[in-house]
Amino acid sequence: MAKITYIQTDGTSTIVDVKDGDSVMRGAKLNGVPGIVAECGGGASCGTCHVYVDKDNTRPLSTMHAVEDELLYCTASPRLDNSRLSCQIPVSDDVDGLVVHVPEKQI
Amino acid sequence: MAAASSSVVVVGAGHAGGQVAVSLREQGYRGSITVVGAEPVAPYQRPPLTKAYLAGKTDVEGLLMQKESYYEDNDIELVLDDPVAVIDRAARVVVLSSGRTLVFGDLVLATGATPRTLPGTLSLRTIADTDAVRARLDGPSRVVVIGAGFIGLEFAAVAREQGHDVTVVEALPRAMARAVTAFTSAHVVAEHEKTGVRVLLGTQVKAVRTGAVELADGTVLLADLVVAGIGVVPNAELAAGAGLTVGDGIVVDAHLRTDDPSIYAIGDCARFSSTRTGGRIRLESVQNATDQATCVAASIMGSAEPYTGLPWFWSEQHAVKLQIAGLVDGHDHTVVTGDPDGGRFSVFCFRGDRLLGVESVNKPADYMLARRLLSAGGTVSPAVVAAPGFDLRTYLQGGAAAA
Numbered sequence: 001m002a003k004i005t006y007i008q009t010d011g012t013s014t015i016v017d018v019k020d021g022d023s024v025m026r027g028a029k030l031n032g033v034p035g036i037v038a039e040c041g042g043g044a045s046c047g048t049c050h051v052y053v054d055k056d057n058t059r060p061l062s063t064m065h066a067v068e069d070e071l072l073y074c075t076a077s078p079r080l081d082n083s084r085l086s087c088q089i090p091v092s093d094d095v096d097g098l099v100v101h102v103p104e105k106q107i
Numbered sequence: 108m109a110a111a112s113s114s115v116v117v118v119g120a121g122h123a124g125g126q127v128a129v130s131l132r133e134q135g136y137r138g139s140i141t142v143v144g145a146e147p148v149a150p151y152q153r154p155p156l157t158k159a160y161l162a163g164k165t166d167v168e169g170l171l172m173q174k175e176s177y178y179e180d181n182d183i184e185l186v187l188d189d190p191v192a193v194i195d196r197a198a199r200v201v202v203l204s205s206g207r208t209l210v211f212g213d214l215v216l217a218t219g220a221t222p223r224t225l226p227g228t229l230s231l232r233t234i235a236d237t238d239a240v241r242a243r244l245d246g247p248s249r250v251v252v253i254g255a256g257f258i259g260l261e262f263a264a265v266a267r268e269q270g271h272d273v274t275v276v277e278a279l280p281r282a283m284a285r286a287v288t289a290f291t292s293a294h295v296v297a298e299h300e301k302t303g304v305r306v307l308l309g310t311q312v313k314a315v316r317t318g319a320v321e322l323a324d325g326t327v328l329l330a331d332l333v334v335a336g337i338g339v340v341p342n343a344e345l346a347a348g349a350g351l352t353v354g355d356g357i358v359v360d361a362h363l364r365t366d367d368p369s370i371y372a373i374g375d376c377a378r379f380s381s382t383r384t385g386g387r388i389r390l391e392s393v394q395n396a397t398d399q400a401t402c403v404a405a406s407i408m409g410s411a412e413p414y415t416g417l418p419w420f421w422s423e424q425h426a427v428k429l430q431i432a433g434l435v436d437g438h439d440h441t442v443v444t445g446d447p448d449g450g451r452f453s454v455f456c457f458r459g460d461r462l463l464g465v466e467s468v469n470k471p472a473d474y475m476l477a478r479r480l481l482s483a484g485g486t487v488s489p490a491v492v493a494a495p496g497f498d499l500r501t502y503l504q505g506g507a508a509a510a
Contacts, residue, residue, distance in 0.1 A: 030173070030174045031174060032173075032174075032177065039394075040421060041152055041154060041155065043421075043423070043428070044471070045421055045428060045430060045471050045474075046471070046474075046475060047471070047472075047475050067469075067471055070470075070471065070472040071471050071472055071475065073472060073500060074472045074475045074476050074479075074500060076479075
């Protein structure tokens with residue numbers, strides 16, 4: 001279990017308990033966090049669960065694979081150095097306290 | 108803006124039905140919402156049934172569209188395991204199998220579809236169906252799959268990955284003939300064959316018997332399990348019984364309304380007037396269910412717009428992640444880009460000079476970019492795509508999309 005914080009562009013933040021093994025995307029979907037669309041359901045196939053990982057993050061996150069990298073080039077909001085697909089970040093105790101920023105748009 | 112009704116009843120608790128309720132609340136609907144389902148489970152995602160769920164990589168909880176408490180928290184009543192028996196339009200009520208009646212201001216029919224069955228075979232549509240199939244895959248099995256559509260092939264891939272002996276029998280001369288180009292069909296079949304799945308195309312089944320499938324040419328395939336993926340029939344009986352127009356689905360206009368302006372039909376069960384293709388079409392996909400649900404929610408809220416969603420589809424089989432943007436049916440010309448031999452390519456499908464759709468195999472970026480292009484009403488010419496070194500991202504960044 002880890003606490004994940006999702007911050008919207010207007011500054012609203014939601015803190016959610018996410019189960020081990022669930023992704024940062026699924027944590028948002030199950031708890032109705034707005035702005036994470038995740039059309040493909042979590043297969044790194046659509047790029048609509050884009051998040052910006054907080055700049056101050058020091059927690060170890062999963063390695064980015066080629067497909068995620070490719071998809072991040074065609075997200076609706078611009079790709080930045082801290083862009084990730086939230087379906088590709090599995091949750092464990094190691095990422096407890098992670099903060100992600102939800103982009104302006106996903107589609 | 109017209110005043111929204113005070114009560115919405117949704118018939119069907121699948122992707123479409125569940126999404127109507129969610130979209131109504133998201134759009135600020137304050138009346139009562141009741142979602143009535145035939146299955147005993149809250150709205151869940153069906154695509155993983157033939158993928159992660161079948162493979163044991165996720166459980167029922169992992170399939171659910173919403174957290175358990177969502178419906179109560181959002182004042183949405185879920186009535187499960189109690190299918191609607193009758194729609195009484197004159198009285199504006201639906202009667203459930205249990206005898207309970209529900210009054211509606213607006214009624215949304217999201218009744219889905221039912222697999223075509225063959226005696227002696229199992230189908231894959233619901234959690235219960237999938238559990239029944241999984242239970243038969245505990246030990247080593249000889250599996251015959253009838254039908255090389257998405258469902259049959261996805262199932263074949265998982266069964267093969269689990270080490271079973273798998274044969275797919277398809278009556279048509281190629282796989283997924285309804286949905287994809289011949290090029291992609293051939294590629295996907297070759298991938299199956301590489302893993303040891305036998306795919307018999309252009310092959311008719313004569314009979315399914317206990318422990319065997321007999322083919323039209325007399326060949327007998329021994330089988331411990333026979334799964335049929337031979338298409339679905341839209342569930343239109345309730346609508347027909349209520350005097351609404353049906354014909355391969357519940358017939359609706361471009362606003363997804365039936366003949367009765369306060370009754371809508373969406374998702375697999377709806378044959379709708381398409382603003383994209385002209386004429387009436389019926390689609391079986393998550394995209395169609397979700398987008399139509401959102402469109403109808405807006406109508407109920409008083410801001411009716413015709414449904415214009417761009418169709419998209421996906422499938423996963425072995426190492427193939429197939430994604431389709433647009434409807435490629437009716438294309439007369441294709442251009443393949445990328446690296447087919449390396450298993451990463453896209454097929455651009457044209458009618459004349461007009462781009463109808465793009466199929467991507469392990470090229471999700473092409474797929475997403477094509478969706479964006481097609482959604483915006485854009486196109487690209489076959490000559491441009493066929494030019495050496497063409498890359499959709501580079502092309503779109505060049506600002507040529509509006510041309």
